[in-house]
Amino acid sequence: MANSATTSTASHGTHGDDAHGAHPTEGQYWIVFVALAVLTAVEVGWSFIGLEGVALVLPLIVMMVVKFLLVGGAFMHLYFDTKIPKGGTFVALFAIGLILALMVFAATISAFEWHV
Amino acid sequence: MSDLALNAEHVADAHDDHGHHSSLGLSNAKLAMWLFLGSECLLFGALISTYLLSVANFIREVVAGNPEVIDTMGVGSPIMAEIAEAHSVEPMFDIPFTSASSFILLMSSLTMVLAHKAVSEARYRESRIYLGATLFLGATFIAGQVYEFTAFYREGLTYTGNLFGSAFYTLTGFHGVHVSVGLIMLGSLLYLSMRGRLQQDRAETVELVGLYWHFVDIVWVLIFTIVYLIP
Numbered sequence: 001m002a003n004s005a006t007t008s009t010a011s012h013g014t015h016g017d018d019a020h021g022a023h024p025t026e027g028q029y030w031i032v033f034v035a036l037a038v039l040t041a042v043e044v045g046w047s048f049i050g051l052e053g054v055a056l057v058l059p060l061i062v063m064m065v066v067k068f069l070l071v072g073g074a075f076m077h078l079y080f081d082t083k084i085p086k087g088g089t090f091v092a093l094f095a096i097g098l099i100l101a102l103m104v105f106a107a108t109i110s111a112f113e114w115h116v
Numbered sequence: 117m118s119d120l121a122l123n124a125e126h127v128a129d130a131h132d133d134h135g136h137h138s139s140l141g142l143s144n145a146k147l148a149m150w151l152f153l154g155s156e157c158l159l160f161g162a163l164i165s166t167y168l169l170s171v172a173n174f175i176r177e178v179v180a181g182n183p184e185v186i187d188t189m190g191v192g193s194p195i196m197a198e199i200a201e202a203h204s205v206e207p208m209f210d211i212p213f214t215s216a217s218s219f220i221l222l223m224s225s226l227t228m229v230l231a232h233k234a235v236s237e238a239r240y241r242e243s244r245i246y247l248g249a250t251l252f253l254g255a256t257f258i259a260g261q262v263y264e265f266t267a268f269y270r271e272g273l274t275y276t277g278n279l280f281g282s283a284f285y286t287l288t289g290f291h292g293v294h295v296s297v298g299l300i301m302l303g304s305l306l307y308l309s310m311r312g313r314l315q316q317d318r319a320e321t322v323e324l325v326g327l328y329w330h331f332v333d334i335v336w337v338l339i340f341t342i343v344y345l346i347p
Contacts, residue, residue, distance in 0.1 A: 026230060033226040037219060040340075044215045047345040057346055064341040068334055075229045075330045077323075086142055090150045097154025101161025108165035112172065 023080055032074040039063050039070075149324045153331050156294075160335050163287045164342060170283030177279065208271055209344050210264070217260040218340045221295075224253035225333040228302075228326045235309075236319035243322070244309050250329070251302045254295055261292050284343070291339060294332045301325045 024032075043063050047056070073079035078094070081087040231246035265285070275285045305325055308314040314322070 023233065026233060029226060029229050029233075033222065036222050040215065040218055040222065043341065043345060044211060047211065060341050060345055064337060067337045071225060071330055071334050071337065075225050075333075076327055089142060089147065093147065093150040093154050094157070095154075097157035101157040104158070104161045104165050108168055111169065 023077060024074060029074065032070055036067055036070055039067050143320060145320065145324060146327075149327050153327065156331060156335075160290070160338070163290055164338065167283040167287045167343065170279045174279035174283075208268060208273060210267070211344060213260070213264065214340065214344050217257050217264075218336060220253050220260070221257050221333050221336050224250045224257070225330050227253065228329045231305075232319065232322045232326045235314060235322045236316060238316045240309065240312075240314070243314070244306065247302060247306045247309060247322075251299060251306060254299050254302065254329075258292060258295055258299070261288065261295075265289075287343065288339065291332070291335055294335070298325070298329050298332055301328065 043060055046059055046063075072094075078091050081090045227246045227249040231243050231250060234240070234243035234246055265288075268281075268284075273281045273284070275281055302325065305314060305322060
């Protein structure tokens, strides 16, 4: 009986993880961080090698998006939250704001003249 | 038997603490945080867009006396680079210094997520170390931003001096305010933890603060690339 109660308490202790899907291990968090640090270093290096126009901007934008997805997916658990029932709601709430913001951004960019 | 009763009572109390779930079976607090972060996307999306427009208008102001230059200028054109260089807009940025700040903020995201994991696994001493580290790294980032703003001000870039200054300080300043609010929340968590009031059953509180902190990190990822790295 006592064991049963202890087990119950322990399982409650991991309630957060149960409700939010299986989260990464500490090692996996470190791998994500190293990837982010390397991407940042590559970004900075890329901006210093003297490229111009699309050759400069496009890789920087791609690396920025990858960093965004890594932080959002791993550190904010969005990737893992989608694995639980109705967990996609979290993603949807964030995505609505993000899509609207991207629309504002696209409208702004469309006002520019591009000479590349 | 009394242990059993105590354990059962603890479980019941703990469930009461965060038993506020929506009809979806998800935590209301977490849903609210994601909704808030979605609205924050709009805020920073508008600020970044305003920055881009303001910088473009600033450069137009700079070359206002040369209509033929205005007709031929655009993002990525050589004339834009020349104008930026001539007016010391981009050379003012200290990219290695800002890169170090970015690295510090990224590292604070790692310590934040490790703090959440430690609390959810009842490793309270480690959670305090990670929370303290996040607080320290965040404060270092803010100190770096204050240093950067001071250096720019001394070089003549003021908030009301021109459009570029207004847009730059507004965007990065808003981000700095968000980081500062995050520091207050982290300080509160650390205080609660040191008083023994941040137990396993309140891991979601740490997760919510973590979500906010990671969002602030994500915004800096965008600002760093768009403002500092892309000419």
